[in-house]
Amino acid sequence: MALKHRIPVRIRHYWKLLATCAAVGVALTVVFTTVRVAPLVTSSGARSADEVTQNIEGSADLFDANQAHSIKLTFRDADYQRLLDSYFKDGEKDWLEADLTVDGVTIPSVGIRLKGNSTLGQLTRDGQAREGARGGGQRPQGGQMPQGGQQMPGAGGPGGGFGGFGGAGGSGLKAEEPENLPWLIRFDEFVEGRRYEGHREVTMRVSGMGGGKTVMNEAVSLNVLAAAGETAQKYAYTSFTVNDRPTVARLVVEHPDENFADEIGSSGVLYKSLASSSFTDQGDDQTDYADDFKQINMVGSQDLEPVIKLIRWVNNSSDAEFDRGLAEHIDVESFARYAAEQNLLLNFDDMAGPGKNYYLYYDLTTKRFKVVGWDYNLTLTGDAEQDPTQTVTMGGGRGFGGAQGGGLPEGFEPPAGMQPPGGNNAGGGRMGGFGGNKLKERFLASAAFKKVYQEAYQDEYQKIYASGAATTALDAALTVLSTVDGYDKAAGTTEADTLRTLIDQRTRYLAGTATVKGS
Template sequence: MTKNFRFLLPAAAGVASLLVLSGCAVTETSGARPTSSSTDSASMKTASLDQTQVHEIAITVDETALTEMIQTYLDTGEKEWVSASVTIDGETFDNVGIKLKGKSSLRSITVDTPAQDLPLRIRLDKYVDGQEFAGISDFTIRSNSSETSMNEAVALDLLSEAGLASTLAIATRVSVNGSEEALTLTVQNLDDTWVDDYFPDAGGDSVLYKAEADGEWSWQGEDADYSASFDIEAGADDYQPLIDLLDLVNNGSAEKIAAELPGMLDIDSFATYLAFEEVIDNFDDIDGPGNNAYLFWDSSTGRFTVVAWDHNLAFGGSPTGGGPGGQRPDGEQGERIGDPDQAPPFGGGAGAQNAGGPGGMTRDNPLVSAFTANSEWLALYESRVTELESSLIDSGTLEASVDEWENTLTAGASDLVADETITTEGDAILASAATAD
């Protein structure tokens, strides 16, 4: 059973949730699990990640080391770890690893970019074993072209409601070396802890792969090195299950794929995943320009589950300055990456980016192509679109999530983002969904 960190109740009952991990009992619906740690037990009993509050992350790092980290990326594309002290809601962790995170989100950074605006990965246990906060050691401070990041936060809420593996998301006030604070969305990174939370019954030799932004889903041969296209984030150091999948979807006949893919892929979950990305109008998914997806292979079943990742362009968000619906907070249309003579790949409602089926048209993904070429699976996908439009949009679940995030940000971050902006960006999410529907 998928375990959700943020469990949304029906709209009439409200959607407030509280996640308190470690040192206390947890319920099945929380998706949390008790953990042991070398961190001080007293602090672990009180550490919590209440998703109805805005949290604080203060980073202290050597300025020279920070500048060198950025310059190294600009010169080589390499993302190096540096040591820092990180304080989360008043609890300080020393010798923490931080590094830049993302690809398209790093296109415009320079050594002069305000450090609090950088997308960062934070690993509390990079250099000190067992360091964690509320049972989690690996966080990502996300970037977003909207001021509130509500589009991604709401998308993760709905991902859980769709019955798919999501991840913990909290609103955060981030500062670096005493800088001004920036409002960001911070999420739990997908790692061994995350696998244990969401796939507790998986086999011991299971593997979590991440598709790299510049990677390919092509067949490169049985003995090729696929590590440049897929990184192993958790589990066994084993590429064979992935190689077998790529062989089938790239080289198999329609008949062979129909016969063998159900034994290698959770067909039902994948249909739901594709439908979900369509319903929330996210073109930057598994076959979008960012190649955004994780693949979890369960050794006990021998099957893959595609795991959604990166929803900062959900609800028609623009990759260069536009919020949900493709609009910047000043009301102007965000600039678009790509050929200006081509029709926009997003922002026109679910399905507008690809009249021929699920996903974006910016990348030919063999897995998606093989799946949608099968009439039975395509029909399953289409039925899931209808079901999710009903259960996520028409039911009021989307509106309840937007309301909760608006309340959270208004109460805890209105000094960083104007109340009007919070309301405007929330309304844009609802308008995007209404247009899609």
């Protein structure tokens, strides 16, 4: 996105006036609103390019997952229509100014924008999808994606089928129902230096994807990962009200930002993989990797050089060099756990999936990377009998229609930026579907790392399934959901039953595999 699009138009035109108004506004906010402001916290220049000047304390920890929360958004409809105009005409995700109330604490002038790529392929306005979008709704070119909970061919497996992707199998998203849309909420978009409970951004997770209306699968996945000692985003269930629209129950999730980087380590750089990432050697020029990774923290003091070196080494090293030198570049034990967890949780949309959903954390002390997962709304769906040694793909590894190597239903169009099945992805290798990542592929294919992967898999299996943690997490999520305003009990009960069946079947199946038994 061009730099000018990252700065709101009104700020670009009237920044001097707005700077004065903002100063007055902050003073009035402190005196007359319900916002409670903690002492000012300033980030070190070596750690972050942003200065935190205001940290708002909530009435309760937003990410206390053991209690129901309340979030309300208020904005002008004219501003919302302009946001939609920008997205539907140009594909731009502009920021909209809104007032936010979280658990009774009002935060004025936050920024909100639409979030997602393939997810927004479902979005329609007046029944029409954005021109060139992939997903639900009528398209000028003809054709219509499956709607109303239809299941993709070949996507079923024990414990339920694939719950929807890019508009297929889901109920679709309508611009006329902003309470159901995926939103990124930024606390400092219009008030510089502001945080809420230390967070710069939070995200409202969309329903109707792999986890159905309640996104219970993501809640369960985040719960068990955190319980296993892995880095995972915080989450909670909340009622969500937009203007005078109906209240619905939603999952709010911590968005990986500078604060999240601090949770991973005391001194490191966090890089986000973009959906357009290819993980291919494109030379030394950092601008050539602008579509691959975005640096999250330490902007100005660090850059993309470590990521580029990793990519070039992974793509150009011989098998012997890869086996011998991998531990110098990444934390091998941590990576083995990551790879095992993605299989255990049936996450086909991980670092090797179509969305390239992962972060790289570069530890400045050890000079090694960790792979950090995120975006777990497509976990725990598909085939409960996915083998530990096979790559998880859309439809459980068999492809659509049961064809080996994959295939798509007639008329299906993948979301923008995704590679079709049967061809080599730029990230290195055919995955029997979308996606691919050279680092993960080479790691899993190497005999040198078979033992560390198997040991990690056995350990994580015990923590997630054998211990009963997944079932306990499901029960806990359902208990909290039942107290959230706007909760659809019928849908939640059905989705919980489906998820419970899958967890039970996956637990029993994996117990008999050679990987878990150690044979």
